[in-house]
Amino acid sequence: MPKDSGIGASSKRREDVRFLTGAGNYTDDINVHGQTYVHFLRSDIAHGRIKSLDTSTAEAMPGVVKVFTGKDFEGVGGMPCGWEVTDKHGAPMQEPPHPILAQGKVRHVGDPIAAVVADSLEQARDAAEAIDVDIEELPAVIDMKAAAQDGATLVHDDLKNNVCYDWQLGETDDAKVNEVFANAAHVTTLDLVNNRLVANPMEPRVAVGEYKRGTDEYTLFTTSQNPHVIRLLMCAFVLGLPEHKVRVVAPDVGGGFGTKIFHYAEEAFCTFAAKACNRPVKWTSSRSEAFMSDAHGRDHVSKIELALDADNNFIGLRTNTFANLGAYLSTFSSSVPTWLHGTLMAGNYKTPVIQVNVKAMFTNTVPVDAYRGAGRPEATYQLERVVDKAARELGVDPIALRRQNFITQFPYDTPVALTYDTGNYNGTMDKLEAAADLAGFAARRAQSETKGKLRGLGINCYIEACGIAPSNIVGMLGARAGLYDAATVRVNATGSISVMVGAHSHGQGHETAFPQVVADMIGIDESMIEIVHGDTSKIPFGMGTYGSRSLAVCGSAMVKATEKVIDKAKKIAAHLLEASEADIELKDGQFSVAGTDKSVAWGDVTLTAYVPHNYPLEVEPGLEETAFYDPANFTFPSGAYACEVEVDPETGKVSIEAFTAADDFGNIVNPMIVDGQVHGGIGQGIGQALLENCAYDENGQLLSASFMDYAMPRADDVPFYGVDHSSQTPCTHNPLGVKGCGEAGAIGSPPAVVNAVLDALNSGGKAVDHIDMPVSPSRVWAAMNG
Amino acid sequence: MYSFEFEKPSTIADAVAALATEEAQALGGGQTLIPTLKQRLAAPSKLVSMSGIPEMHGVCVEDDGSVSIGGATSHATVAREAAGSYSALAALAGQIGDPAVRNRGTIGGSVANNDPAACYPAGVLGSGATVVTNTRQIAADDFFQGMFATSLDEGEIITSIRFPVPQAASYQKFLQPASRFALVGVYLARFAGGVRVAVTGASEDGVFRWSEAEQALNKEFRSDALTGLRVNPANMIADLHGSKEYRAHLVSVMTKRAIEACI
């Protein structure tokens, strides 16, 4: 029986009412009295030395308040990187400065050179055109392998080379790895590219900085997934401001997908300039600006080798990856190709020997950082593509090969630093085989062939690590932040509840799902509970939302705080019922004395807490509790996906005919929201697999700089999805037994799509081993005719 | 955008007069021009809207059976109102962009702009239509002069376009995955006097007639009539979305599909 409220109910997303009726409050909706507008003059050259920069004409233009250049920020810190990676020789990564406005050099198309603050945006743009800048063009560093060569042009003159770090995980003894491969019965090798993506949330980035001279207080309104993180980084590392004088607000945010985690120069600029100009400063990114200033995602070039024994057991795995970091280190960029990627290379398989090698490169491109899945899609794509290729080379069933190598005993220590607490990979595969009607595939293929189409089936398994944790371990791995979260449960006198959470909702539906948990614990109606988030002046602290962590980490803090509230309320109830606290039970919003018919309602207890006339002397008045929660381990969602495609052999066009996902997310609070998260993730994964491609030419010009050339998935590019999450192995170490579902779809779908296309081509007699994403019509046609 | 004057005349004569100002420019649906202005890539002194001129709107069938479409008629209107009189052209209009673009964008704007990947130029050239302006009538074969170039003079307005209606016609559009303009689009029209094949999206020189295919089809109108025939890849566009060879190949595939649709 589906529930109609509380944990397990598909409660309708209450926030959608305001989103769908135009009543949302996005950052661009915020306008502050006396506000000015900033326009950034951005480099149209990928790499060059600024010879001269003259802003005098611009300064005299109508409406101009002030023109800023790199000089204005010489005494100010640069944009920080939040994760120090140690290379395989024990040395820290190379960490070049990342100025707010260019200092001496420009390093990618879009790098801000100057900023004009004016009364209107058009005046700011007019003045920016009058800035006289002379840039001596330098050779652009674009290709990662060329960038790694000795003598390559340097992106950062003060570094020894363009390699940020040369990192390794897993087996450190090369001889041992070589021996495994030498003794293998079969080795499958694959070279592949994980294409660079632009996240393109529907809402572009916006920042409004405000400064109150009277109280020396700053407010930054910004499109962020984690306002406290922005406040901490901006105050402690960039501007040197006292945190208690700075408020950061991230109101309704129209999608983030990772790209709104990071602290961006424009945020620090607006905060700084608000004081310098003594007027509020607003910046709204245009879509064109977003393409060249939002952190991009992915961009790995990898070689992966899989060794199998004579019985087709996986015995060794080795990867060599070049990871593009772009021109500067974005906030969490260094962690993505390393601890969020290398650690996932075991996947769902008990491969005993694994060696992961990653060279992270500086290039004259937009910085690259986390994008939905962050590192885990790159790992999964390599692994699941090579497994599929191995199955084809060996002539064995790809599902059977996977099942044979599945990890089945938990907890399981991988050779790449993780301990999977629980999982059931055969369980999700069983669900997939049924839900996707794999038995009926042959008939569907025959049907497609009568229409002259090639039909393919692609299978994929994934494991991911969510709710990145615990803080003491990530600290050892180089994180410069803790990864706990916090919640305050504030019960009002009349019994309604405000829950202040550190997680930030920008599409995830927290405002609906989080109350379901509290309502369930107390036994009151969901509508009595409201979630407050996105404002450092309202919530205790929060590390924000990314890495599918909100419910697993912040939700756990909320559960702990609610437990504290209930404990205290029981003391009050015991006093009112003249019973012992140990005998008080809470059910359906009623406190009762066990074994009697004596009870008192939730609302009477909460009122008593605030009107403490008849009240236990040893208990403080009021009913409000805060909890911080630091997880003991990651959570490990997993799943099996099936994609069916049709390929038009005449044009190379691929259409997705069916897509089925069987996920294990542990316990589920709101099945409808989980379905939606999986749908969105698969949509983005299909986008990566078939359509999206952020491409630079050899001079560092962005070829896909608008939606005219950057193909976003549209509704008719994706099918109706089948989603099954009935195979559940609850997380063993958080109170709700939840794992996280936000990224799964984007991790699990790209290899399924590519595997399906290759299956289709091979069924048509085309022995095609691999096509790089996006698997566009022209690439499919070229592969078929190559 | 930069600032500009705006006029919305109600007659062609007033529009012509308004366009006499230096750097004045006609505004159709603004689907190409407005984004260009927003990016500050153009700086007209004045925009003269075509939208308030009644005689430039609508679809009608002339006495000789040809279909005449006002220069300021939206794609959506053509998709709807030409469905009975010239269904292949109506189908072309119905495949342009999305509903918002079709409700704003106009046939005159599209043809005047002559984007190398636009659909209407193929329809106009493939039909052998006549572009009617405030001063003259221009045969389609003389009108299109290469990418974004036409034989229109400064300030000249497309007031209508007159299409002879073929016995059968079909537009086959292969979508560029991002923009959904034509990566390759083929408009094929079969008249009593012969077959015309116009190709858009493919060539460095903009829309063109594939005369070898026309000749082959004039000999025999069969889907395999083009076997072995291919446009020269050397003149094709190469970009992120397809190589010269791929585009040349698609021209053959789309033409074959257009033939099949006409049989």
Ligand SMILES: Cc1cc2nc3c(=O)[nH]c(=O)nc-3n(C[C@H](O)[C@H](O)[C@H](O)COP(=O)(O)OP(=O)(O)OC[C@H]3O[C@@H](n4cnc5c(N)ncnc54)[C@H](O)[C@@H]3O)c2cc1C
């Ligand atoms: C998202 C999107 C998708 C699109 N997809 C497609 C597609 O799939 N296929 C396709 O073909 N097109 C597509 N277009 C382009 C669309 O069809 C435009 O409407 C068209 O190119 C321009 O027409 P307009 O009326 O908007 O002209 P405007 O943008 O107003 O003007 C374009 C040019 O024509 C001139 N002009 C306008 N009217 C006249 C006139 N009557 N006489 C002389 N000159 C005139 C203007 O001065 C200007 O130089 C798309 C556009 C967008 C924004």
